[in-house]
Amino acid sequence: MANAAISAGAPVRPVKYGSISRDRRWAMRWSYFFLVLFVIFFLTPPLYMFITSLKSSGEISAAKNPWWVYAPTLSNYIELLTQNQYLVFFRNSALVSICVVAISIVISVVAAFSLARMKFWGSATLATGVFLTYLIPDTLLFIPLFKMFAFVRDTTGIELMNHWWTLIIIYPTLTVPFCTWIMIGYFASIPKELDEAALIDGATWMQTLTKIFIPVALPGIIAATIFAFTVSWAQFLYPLAFTTSTDELVLPVGIVTTLIKGDVFNWGQIMTGALLGAAPPLIIYAFLMDYYIAGLTAGATKG
Amino acid sequence: MAQVTLRKVIKKYDEVLAVRGVDLDIADKEFIVLVGPSGCGKSTTLRMIAGLEEISGGDIVIGGDVVNDVPPKDRDIAMVFQNYALYPHMNVYENMSFGLKLKKTARDEIDRRVKQAAQILDITELLDRKPKQLSGGQRQRVAMGRAIVRDPKVFLFDEPLSNLDAKLRVQMRTEIKKVHQKVRTTTVYVTHDQVEAMTLADRVVVMNAGLIEQVGAPNDLYHSPATKFVAGFIGSPAMNFIPCQLEQAAGALRLRVNDRFSLPVPASRTARYGTYVGRPNLMLGLRPEHITETRPHVEPDQHDFDMGIEVVEPMGMETLVYFTVNGAEVCGRVNPNANAAAGQTMKLRADLSNMHLIDDTTGKVL
Numbered sequence: 001m002a003n004a005a006i007s008a009g010a011p012v013r014p015v016k017y018g019s020i021s022r023d024r025r026w027a028m029r030w031s032y033f034f035l036v037l038f039v040i041f042f043l044t045p046p047l048y049m050f051i052t053s054l055k056s057s058g059e060i061s062a063a064k065n066p067w068w069v070y071a072p073t074l075s076n077y078i079e080l081l082t083q084n085q086y087l088v089f090f091r092n093s094a095l096v097s098i099c100v101v102a103i104s105i106v107i108s109v110v111a112a113f114s115l116a117r118m119k120f121w122g123s124a125t126l127a128t129g130v131f132l133t134y135l136i137p138d139t140l141l142f143i144p145l146f147k148m149f150a151f152v153r154d155t156t157g158i159e160l161m162n163h164w165w166t167l168i169i170i171y172p173t174l175t176v177p178f179c180t181w182i183m184i185g186y187f188a189s190i191p192k193e194l195d196e197a198a199l200i201d202g203a204t205w206m207q208t209l210t211k212i213f214i215p216v217a218l219p220g221i222i223a224a225t226i227f228a229f230t231v232s233w234a235q236f237l238y239p240l241a242f243t244t245s246t247d248e249l250v251l252p253v254g255i256v257t258t259l260i261k262g263d264v265f266n267w268g269q270i271m272t273g274a275l276l277g278a279a280p281p282l283i284i285y286a287f288l289m290d291y292y293i294a295g296l297t298a299g300a301t302k303g
Numbered sequence: 304m305a306q307v308t309l310r311k312v313i314k315k316y317d318e319v320l321a322v323r324g325v326d327l328d329i330a331d332k333e334f335i336v337l338v339g340p341s342g343c344g345k346s347t348t349l350r351m352i353a354g355l356e357e358i359s360g361g362d363i364v365i366g367g368d369v370v371n372d373v374p375p376k377d378r379d380i381a382m383v384f385q386n387y388a389l390y391p392h393m394n395v396y397e398n399m400s401f402g403l404k405l406k407k408t409a410r411d412e413i414d415r416r417v418k419q420a421a422q423i424l425d426i427t428e429l430l431d432r433k434p435k436q437l438s439g440g441q442r443q444r445v446a447m448g449r450a451i452v453r454d455p456k457v458f459l460f461d462e463p464l465s466n467l468d469a470k471l472r473v474q475m476r477t478e479i480k481k482v483h484q485k486v487r488t489t490t491v492y493v494t495h496d497q498v499e500a501m502t503l504a505d506r507v508v509v510m511n512a513g514l515i516e517q518v519g520a521p522n523d524l525y526h527s528p529a530t531k532f533v534a535g536f537i538g539s540p541a542m543n544f545i546p547c548q549l550e551q552a553a554g555a556l557r558l559r560v561n562d563r564f565s566l567p568v569p570a571s572r573t574a575r576y577g578t579y580v581g582r583p584n585l586m587l588g589l590r591p592e593h594i595t596e597t598r599p600h601v602e603p604d605q606h607d608f609d610m611g612i613e614v615v616e617p618m619g620m621e622t623l624v625y626f627t628v629n630g631a632e633v634c635g636r637v638n639p640n641a642n643a644a645a646g647q648t649m650k651l652r653a654d655l656s657n658m659h660l661i662d663d664t665t666g667k668v669l
Contacts (some may be wrong), residue, residue, distance in 0.1 A: 193384040193385075196355050
């Protein structure tokens with residue numbers, strides 16, 4: 001396409017009639033060039049983390065080639081994994097993420113179904129509104145959230161500050177709007193006749209949702225799941241602001257607050273902790289990749 | 304098994320009237336086809352019978368009960384959609400049994416009905432396939448199977464053959480007719496294809512601009528259309544409409560097409576047409592098969608004339624010839640051996656015993 005456009009746009013030059021296979025070969029070369037560039041760009045940091053995680057503190061601070069491990073050691077891994085603290089962070093992160101994913105998916109699937117299918121007064125405006133809430137940066141919501149926590153404490157006596165489970169309530173404010181938006185798009189791509197057929201077959205709205213829409217939109221739900229999991233696993237700002245005691249921290253904040261003491265950076269353990277922390281999303285991606293891609297391309301072609 | 308009655312049914316979208324008062328009585332076990340051009344309100348009417356669209360006015364009665372506010376699932380109807388609307392994650396068996404399962408029908412009863420319907424439609428060997436593993440025609444059969452197993456009071460078909468290729472469409476048309484002969488259920492079928500309408504229907508309902516133009520048996524619509532719209536819509540190639548005047552000359556009625564050319568009105572029609580002498584905007588309606596090549600034997604009311612042929616379309620079993628009369632393009636069907644050729648003058652014959660006289664002001668056939 002691009003080549004055709006260029007030759008059509010520049011008739012002044014002598015026209016060269018290249019073969020399709022030659023064009024294709026060049027296109028492939030360029031693709032590989034950029035792909036390799038991307039791979040280097042994105043894989044260098046994790047590789048560097050991995051190399052550093054195998055070094056002792058002494059070797060890290062020594063002025064040797066940083067890209068080579070002269071005395072590989074698993075001490076960082078052993079220390080971190082035998083430390084109760086790190087495992088608590090891990091557990092907190094896992095519990096928060098799993099609960100947030102569950103809450104986000106339940107809310108967004110039901111919300112998206114009603115917004116996409118039950119045409120009621122204001123449903124279109126509401127759908128846009130859902131998306132707009134996603135555009136509000138989370139940093140703006142700190143102070144209102146603090147205010148709300150104070151209000152809850154004053155009226156009910158429930159302290160929401162400094163509990164890991166508070167994050168289960170807060171994170172959906174970030175995940176639900178976007179998940180709902182993904183699901184609205186996905187449900188909208190399901191032909192109208194399908195729910196009409198279900199309606200005539202005698203299904204209630206709830207049965208149409210559970211027996212037809214959810215199975216058919218499974219790739220979309222998986223895409224939303226991955227999104228919600230990634231957001232809640234990697235979220236840094238809210239836990240930093242709302243949790244302080246070591247027992248209540250989640251992984252990203254825990255690593256930073258416990259492994260950096262004053263101006264002493266325990267680089268080996270920071271790298272190890274970050275690397276181990278990146279593993280769960282990676283495993284989930286690998287596991288759901290096929291579905292995820294199907295979810296992203298849904299609606300592009302029919303049938 | 305039920306009658307369906309529509310009484311002054313209206314559908315309004317905001318301020319637009321899509322269906323402007325439809326009255327229709329459908330007898331038990333009758334096969335009714337709603338036909339008309341796009342946007343004539345036929346699909347909307349069907350969807351109102353199904354309960355997928357609310358009605359803005361009037362009554363819909365199925366099996367003696369007014370169902371205006373009854374949800375689709377309680378109307379005891381089954382519908383076949385244009386794009387099949389099969390549940391993609393279920394196999395054929397599950398697709399067909401879905402409605403029965405929701406009604407909590409006993410498992411062996413479901414099994415019996417699905418197998419029976421599969422047998423009627425000849426899809427027994429497809430029962431454990433997924434919809435995407437089926438061809439268009441097979442999907443259409445499954446969609447029909449899903450309707451049949453429900454054993455509903457009324458079958459509704461919404462342009463079920465429009466997504467199939469031409470050959471398969473003809474085949475499935477016969478199939479639908481066969482199925483209706485086996486499973487005699489009141490059927491309402493929507494199509495924009497007048498051939499489908501003619502071949503399938505016990506009675507055809509021609510709709511135009513949200514109103515019923517005419518209801519009648521296929522042959523009645525063809526031979527005695529009530530309006531110019533029906534006359535032009537039913538039949539292919541369409542009926543010719545030639546502007547003309549009715550004049551009284553020497554005690555007989557004549558149709559004057561132009562200064563040089565006029566034809567006598569058949570004696571059987573003179574009494575009926577007598578009052579329209581001199582009325583403006585009259586049209587002669589004549590189907591292409593009533594304009595043929597000349598033949599040695601002359602029947603009454605057949606008249607020969609010479610005409611310059613403009614376009615010739617050989618169809619194999621017949622040849623279509625086109626020429627212009629009084630500004631109107633006219634089509635005739637001649638014998639392929641009659642040596643019709645474009646640019647040449649040919650002796651043609653008009654059979655006025657099958658003519659229609661149309662008042663173009665009101666659109667009525669007189």
